[in-house]
Amino acid sequence: MTISFSSFASSVTVETAFTVLAIAKRLIANGKDVIELEIGDSPFPTPQRVVDAGVQAIQAGNTHYGPSLGLTEFRAAAADYVRREYGLEVQAENVVAGPGAKNFEQLFCEAFLNPGDGVLVFSPHFPTYVPNIDRRGARAVLSSLKQANEFRPNLEEVEQFIREDPSPRAIFLNSPHNPTGGITLQEDLEGLAELIRDTNIAVLSDEPYDRMVWSGEHRSLAAIPGMLDRTVAAYTFSKSFSMSGWRLGFAVSSPAIIEMLGKLTNSALSCVAPFTQLAGVAAMQEACDERDRQMEEFRHKVVRLVERLNRVEGITCLVPGGSFYAFPSVAPICNRLGITSQGLAIYLLEGADEDRGVACLGGESFGEAGAGFLRLSCAEPDERLAEAVTFMADAFGRTDRVEKFLEDRSEFRLAKPYDLD
Ligand SMILES: Cc1ncc(COP(=O)(O)O)c(C=O)c1O
Incomplete structure (x- = not known):
């Protein structure tokens, strides 16, 4: 069989x-x-100073298991970094290390979702969001981002989700946004905060492009008063520090949520490589100019x-x-x-x-x-x-x-013209 x-x-x-x-x-x-x-x-390339710090960390023997929440010096350096950059009022206890930002999609879903729960996802969306929601037997509810609205989230649809979904439990927010390049403005974040403040809704605020904001400044939902207790803000070294192959990131949230994410990290992958975290400390402290x-x-x-x-x-x-x-x-x-x-x-x-x-x-x-x-x-x-x-x-x-291509690949023929609004 x-x-x-x-x-x-x-x-x-x-x-x-x-x-x-x-x-x-x-x-x-x-x-x-x-x-x-x-x-x-x-x-x-990854900045040379960061490569050197990683190599030195390996040579110094940082090649064994470490705490599931991350090394103390890494967590403290990450807290300093987001405090300095985004005004988040956080300490080491608000940070958990991860192998990039993607892993927090899964851990967030494990932390908050039960089968049948509704999760609002602004779409087009990063392709691994829905599989991670499915993994828990929960439901992705899509809300379209429109070019005419500069791909900003539609708060009326958020309100409708909260009002009408049988079990609204979470929202996936991503700013700057992949693939559209849209950013969520401070007024959008404040509007969203008002809508969810008195609900049981948690937010994954996926922020891998936090250093690539070309208009205004990067804003995180986690910085809005009261939101840290229900938001998991995910950051990565992949884009800002050209470290995608090192697999390093971190999440910021309330100490209680971070403890839970630490437990889930323990059950899934034990810990993030300590030498990688030490390279990350060098990145945050010494490679920001580059x-x-x-x-x-x-x-x-x-x-x-x-x-x-x-x-x-x-x-x-x-x-x-x-x-x-x-x-x-x-x-x-x-x-x-x-x-x-x-x-x-x-x-x-x-x-x-x-x-x-x-x-x-x-x-x-x-x-x-x-x-x-x-x-x-x-x-x-x-x-x-x-x-x-x-x-x-x-x-x-x-x-x-094009016609020759479509003769061979008829699955790509357009059945109905796209709307041109
Ligand atoms: C929106 C979004 N989330 C998460 C990730 C994952 O990044 P990482 O390499 O940190 O896992 C990416 C990478 O392209 C992304 O675009």
Whole structure:
């Protein structure tokens, strides 16, 4: 008898970025020139000071188990960091270490959700939110983010969720937002705080792009009076300090919630590697200048990329309030060519040209609300970003190639034109 998987495992969905990355790498290995705008990783090396601190920590023997909550010096340094940067009134006891920010999606769901509970997710959304909600047998309730509203959360829909859902238990908030680049403004956070203050609703405030805010300043729900007791704010070293492969992040919340997240960390992964945490301490204390230089480069790249995209007929792209993603609407192009945005992304990579391709993601990778959009990260050098846009404009004009592509890949034919509102 063939062994069977659980119903959760059988239906689990994964981050499409990694699937497209694998296709891009295969094409590159076969000699294709692929401009890679699919993955949300930093092109910069980890700052040398941080690498040195990690190596020294290994050499000094920090290579054994450590506390599940994290090393005391790491927790204290992280508390100092968010106090300094965002005015969060927190100490070491408000911090738990994690292997990046993603793991807190799972732990947050384990901490607060029972089967059948409702979780409001603003969509398009980061693809691993829903599998982590499903893992607990809870329900994701989607609220659409609109380009016309600069992809800010719709508080009327939050109110409706609280009023009408049979068991409203949590909200996933993500600012700066992946994939749209939208940011949640202080007035949005204050409105949200008022709505949930007297409820049993907990919030995962996913903040991996906290250093990539291009308009105004980064704000966290956890900084609003009374919100720390119901908010888990998740931070990562992946983006700000170019440390995605080190797997390091932390969460900030009330001491009681942090104790619970520590228990759940213990049951799932024991602890985060101590030498990685010590590298993180060096990052927060000694690498902020380098971080800020890199962030400034990202700002220029993303602004230039958006300017170029907006010169292409059929594209409308907002300058993101934060993050290193451009999220252009390509709906008129898809309607003209009769292709879905997911199909358009695959066409740019595989079908538009034999020798060259652009790897990016169709907005559907982030839920149906993303249909009609593409997501492009700006990790490549500037001249490659410029080449990518020229290539795209040209590829959109080659209707013969699009038709040939759709003959082979009919699943990407657009059944019904996208709304152009
Ligand atoms: C919205 C969002 N949350 C979480 C993560 C996970 O980051 P980490 O590498 O810290 O696990 C990412 C990474 O791309 C992200 O975009």
